[in-house]
Amino acid sequence: MTRILTITTGLIVVAAVLAGWFFFWPAKLTQVQASPNQPAGAALIARGAYLTTAADCESCHTAPGGKPFAGGRAFKLPFGTIYSTNITPDATTGIGQWSDAEFVRALHQGIGRGGEDLYPALPYTSYALLSTDDVLAIRAHLATLRPVATQQPVNTLSFPFNQRFVLRAWKLLFMPAQPWRPSPQRDAQWNKGAYLVEALAHCGECHTPRNVMFAMKRSEKFAGAVVDGYKAYNITPDPETGIGRWSDAEISAYLATGHAPGHGGASGGMAEAIKFSLGRLPRDDIAAITAYLKTVPPQRSALSPPINPNPTTLASAAPWLPAAESGANPTGRRIFASACASCHGWDGSGRQTGNASLRGARSVNDVEGANVIRTVLQGVAVSSPTGAMPAFAAAYSDDEIAAVANYVIGHFGGKPGRVKPQDVKAARN
Numbered sequence: 073m074t075r076i077l078t079i080t081t082g083l084i085v086v087a088a089v090l091a092g093w094f095f096f097w098p099a100k101l102t103q104v105q106a107s108p109n110q111p112a113g114a115a116l117i118a119r120g121a122y123l124t125t126a127a128d129c130e131s132c133h134t135a136p137g138g139k140p141f142a143g144g145r146a147f148k149l150p151f152g153t154i155y156s157t158n159i160t161p162d163a164t165t166g167i168g169q170w171s172d173a174e175f176v177r178a179l180h181q182g183i184g185r186g187g188e189d190l191y192p193a194l195p196y197t198s199y200a201l202l203s204t205d206d207v208l209a210i211r212a213h214l215a216t217l218r219p220v221a222t223q224q225p226v227n228t229l230s231f232p233f234n235q236r237f238v239l240r241a242w243k244l245l246f247m248p249a250q251p252w253r254p255s256p257q258r259d260a261q262w263n264k265g266a267y268l269v270e271a272l273a274h275c276g277e278c279h280t281p282r283n284v285m286f287a288m289k290r291s292e293k294f295a296g297a298v299v300d301g302y303k304a305y306n307i308t309p310d311p312e313t314g315i316g317r318w319s320d321a322e323i324s325a326y327l328a329t330g331h332a333p334g335h336g337g338a339s340g341g342m343a344e345a346i347k348f349s350l351g352r353l354p355r356d357d358i359a360a361i362t363a364y365l366k367t368v369p370p371q372r373s374a375l376s377p378p379i380n381p382n383p384t385t386l387a388s389a390a391p392w393l394p395a396a397e398s399g400a401n402p403t404g405r406r407i408f409a410s411a412c413a414s415c416h417g418w419d420g421s422g423r424q425t426g427n428a429s430l431r432g433a434r435s436v437n438d439v440e441g442a443n444v445i446r447t448v449l450q451g452v453a454v455s456s457p458t459g460a461m462p463a464f465a466a467a468y469s470d471d472e473i474a475a476v477a478n479y480v481i482g483h484f485g486g487k488p489g490r491v492k493p494q495d496v497k498a499a500r501n
């Protein structure tokens with residue numbers, strides 16, 4: 073009896089020591105060196121600038137109305153809010169004093185300068201696939217920015233999520249084992265596209281569903297997920313619920329400009345990715361991303377609704393004139409007529425700009441209207457010079473926004489919208 077007790081106690085002590093070692097042992101810092109292929113001087117800075125754009129560091133590290141790269145943008149999680157940090161070269165509030173090794177460790181392993189574990193809101197599960205040369209090039213470019221001193225807001229995470237060491241176990245389970253390696257069976261364009269999509273542009277961070285542990289489900293890659301309340305739809309080649317019926321030219325147009333003829337436009341996080349990153353990339357890169365996307369395994373997704381490109385509601389409408397519609401939803405129709413029709417027109421082709429065309433858009437075919445509600449509340453500002461959409465959060469009540477959302481879904485998607493005022497209320501918060 074006493075022997076069993078001694079053995080059990082012994083085992084508990086050993087387990088406790090091992091756990092303590094695992095969680096509290098200081099994170100290692102490995103020295104890093106660029107390969108002989110790394111460019112130098114101005115060529116290095118230019119490569120770093122390109123990579124910083126392709127990796128979209130700016131949109132997350134800039135607060136609304138704040139200085140670029142100076143951080144402070146809030147990320148609301150179910151258990152609190154965390155803020156992005158200042159990555160300008162300011163010596164005290166930015167990363168001016170960081171060594172190259174510390175910078176590479178942050179992007180490859182999600183570890184901060186003091187050895188603390190970083191939250192995966194910094195998408196290091198994707199950046200771990202970047203080559204060390206490329207991370208060093210990004211570092212070199214960031215070092216040329218003008219230093220900005222900032223007051224960093226304090227994170228408000230609740231226990232146990234404010235215990236950063238918990239992330240160590242998470243990372244052990246979900247980090248990729250090694251940087252991305254080109255596939256010799258594929259051509260150069262495919263390999264370029266794969267590296268852009270998987271490592272730099274981190275499309276999966278928004279478009280891949282997550283498991284209960286908040287890690288990307290590899291078996292459902294790109295099948296669609298919810299981000300900040302927006303649905304980031306299925307981008308696999310499934311013909312009904314994905315982009316299998318989009319031509320290469322349409323996919324490329326959407327990624328480069330935020331709009332594809334016959335498929336509507338981008339809003340939410342996608343509009344931002346296009347504004348800060350994809351819309352600034354060379355055409356070759358966009359073509360490579362498109363080529364790669366066409367080769368990922370198709371997935372059917374319940375999140376992405378099938379599209380009705382020719383609803384009967386649009387058959388008799390002209391740009392300036394609504395169709396003869398049944399009198400249902402007079403509130404929605406009245407708001408659309410006064411606040412929306414001048415840009416969007418009645419026949420779905422978009423008036424002042426083709427960018428405002430709604431026929432064929434996934435968002436208006438989604439009876440739950442997740443993206444329609446949020447677009448109306450927050451507006452859309454894409455890089456496109458042809459005009460943005462204003463925010464209507466302050467202009468209308470929850471009931472009115474639900475009514476106009478259901479009108480838009482019914483009219484342009486040809487389906488009965490199911491948006492309730494409570495959904496609008498929830499989206500406001």
Ligand code: HEC
Nearest residue numbers: 127128129132155156157159178184185190191193194195
């Ligand atoms: C999707 C949003 C997002 C993107 C994209 C992003 N970051 Fe971050 N980053 C964050 C957040 C949020 C934090 C704070 C994490 C924390 O507190 O644990 C962070 C932290 C960091 C840190 C640690 C800074 C410190 O003071 O501890 C560095 C370095 C960093 N990011 C660099 C980059 C670079 C370089 C890029 C582009 C290659 C990038 N980030 C892209 C959201 C992002």
Ligand code: HEC
Nearest residue numbers: 273275278302303304305337338339340341342434435443
């Ligand atoms: C920050 C989150 C985010 C990132 C990163 C992101 N997307 Fe999206 N994406 C979205 C959201 C949200 C939508 C829905 C936009 C809408 O309804 O207007 C979307 C829509 C799309 C669509 C249109 C789908 C349809 O059926 O209408 C395509 C194509 C797309 N994304 C491709 C990509 C690719 C390729 C990448 C990486 C290069 C990427 N996205 C990165 C959030 C993101």
Ligand code: HEC
Nearest residue numbers: 336337338339411412415427428433435444447452454461
């Ligand atoms: C000043 C012009 C303008 C007004 C007014 C306007 N919109 Fe828009 N709207 C746009 C543009 C431009 C886009 C496309 C944004 C882009 O380039 O991706 C858009 C996009 C949309 C989308 C598509 C979002 C997506 O994710 O696919 C919906 C839905 C929408 N608007 C609904 C409305 C409703 C409802 C109203 C009235 C309450 C309205 N809009 C008023 C210009 C406008």
